Amino acid sequence: MTEQALRLGTRRSKLALAQSGQVANAVSQVTGRPVELVEITTYGDTSREHLAQIGGTGVFVTALRDALLRGEIDFAVHSLKDLPTAQPDDLVLAAVPLREDPRDVLVARDGLAFAELPNGARVGTGSPRRMAQLNAYARNHGMTIETVAIRGNVDTRIGYVRNGELDAVVLAAAGINRIGRSDEVTDFLSVDTVLPAPGQGALAIECAADNADLIAALAELDDPLTRAAVTAERSLLAALEAGCSAPVGALADLLADGQIVKEMRLRGVVGTTDGSTLVQLSTTGPVPETYDQAMALGRELAAEMLAKGAAGLMGERAH
Numbered sequence: 001m002t003e004q005a006l007r008l009g010t011r012r013s014k015l016a017l018a019q020s021g022q023v024a025n026a027v028s029q030v031t032g033r034p035v036e037l038v039e040i041t042t043y044g045d046t047s048r049e050h051l052a053q054i055g056g057t058g059v060f061v062t063a064l065r066d067a068l069l070r071g072e073i074d075f076a077v078h079s080l081k082d083l084p085t086a087q088p089d090d091l092v093l094a095a096v097p098l099r100e101d102p103r104d105v106l107v108a109r110d111g112l113a114f115a116e117l118p119n120g121a122r123v124g125t126g127s128p129r130r131m132a133q134l135n136a137y138a139r140n141h142g143m144t145i146e147t148v149a150i151r152g153n154v155d156t157r158i159g160y161v162r163n164g165e166l167d168a169v170v171l172a173a174a175g176i177n178r179i180g181r182s183d184e185v186t187d188f189l190s191v192d193t194v195l196p197a198p199g200q201g202a203l204a205i206e207c208a209a210d211n212a213d214l215i216a217a218l219a220e221l222d223d224p225l226t227r228a229a230v231t232a233e234r235s236l237l238a239a240l241e242a243g244c245s246a247p248v249g250a251l252a253d254l255l256a257d258g259q260i261v262k263e264m265r266l267r268g269v270v271g272t273t274d275g276s277t278l279v280q281l282s283t284t285g286p287v288p289e290t291y292d293q294a295m296a297l298g299r300e301l302a303a304e305m306l307a308k309g310a311a312g313l314m315g316e317r318a319h
């Protein structure tokens with residue numbers, strides 16, 4: 001008798017299907033069971049509004065979570081950066097696999113790097129976080145750029161450069177890699193210039209809290225250091241009371257002395273979208289061994305950023 005297939009709920013976008021396909025293979029290896037993809041349309045997929053306007057929080061995940069709670073699917077794969085920081089009691093993040101490249105990248109005409117863009121260049125991004133940091137960099141380097149609010153899937157956004165409407169667009173490296181279009185990248189933006197969104201480049205595998213057998217099996221796909229890093233980043237976001245469409249960047253990484261890992265560093269930034277003001281700070285602490293320690297690192301940095309006026313820069317709160 002063949003074992004019953006596990007049902008993996010996924011969005012239908014090319015990116016979602018690519019990352020769900022990868023996870024499906026990994027899950028079928030660790031469980032020995034076949035995995036079947038169940039495609040689900042979310043509000044974020046159908047709404048044509050700008051994410052900053054619809055609030056951002058959870059627009060890509062609510063329909064998947066509802067399907068989990070109704071028992072229509074066994075687990076769901078999300079881009080961690082799209083996941084609201086509040087975790088519902090009846091669902092658990094069973095695994096956060098090893099994160100891939102967390103950076104943002106530029107896709108520009110004529111192979112241009114960001115610093116080579118001509119004055120007046122039109123740079124497309126729907127993300128207030130990217131706008132704030134790109135505009136701040138431009139101001140500090142005597143460049144003038146015009147950030148243009150766009151949205152749409154990765155192919156659509158690259159299309160704006162191809163058809164000449166924009167000089168460049170900014171995307172997540174992880175997304176462009178996962179759909180196999182990394183040869184379009186003309187510049188990898190240093191995290192010293194643009195801190196990524198909290199959780200960027202990481203996936204989250206979520207299932208119902210009462211599904212103990214599946215939770216135990218999925219735990220094999222968890223990467224504890226990725227989980228510690230994204231937990232600190234998301235704790236910062238939560239403590240700033242910001243949503244995923246707020247102009248907040250964060251990245252946790254490990255500081256090593258030779259081969260020996262010494263500390264975890266958490267960097268954070270909040271700014272106005274015109275780039276005229278940025279609050280950018282970092283803190284370090286022991287490499288977290290528990291969820292609570294990772295959370296504490298994020299809260300500590302948030303407190304320092306709030307003391308420097310971060311709250312006043314976030315504009316309208318998503319919630």
Ligand SMILES: NCc1[nH]cc(CCC(=O)O)c1CC(=O)O
Binds near residue numbers: 202
């Ligand atoms: N905002 C949508 C979104 N959610 C996750 C990714 C990319 C993959 C990731 O960060 O894991 C993207 C596209 C992008 O920002 O370019």
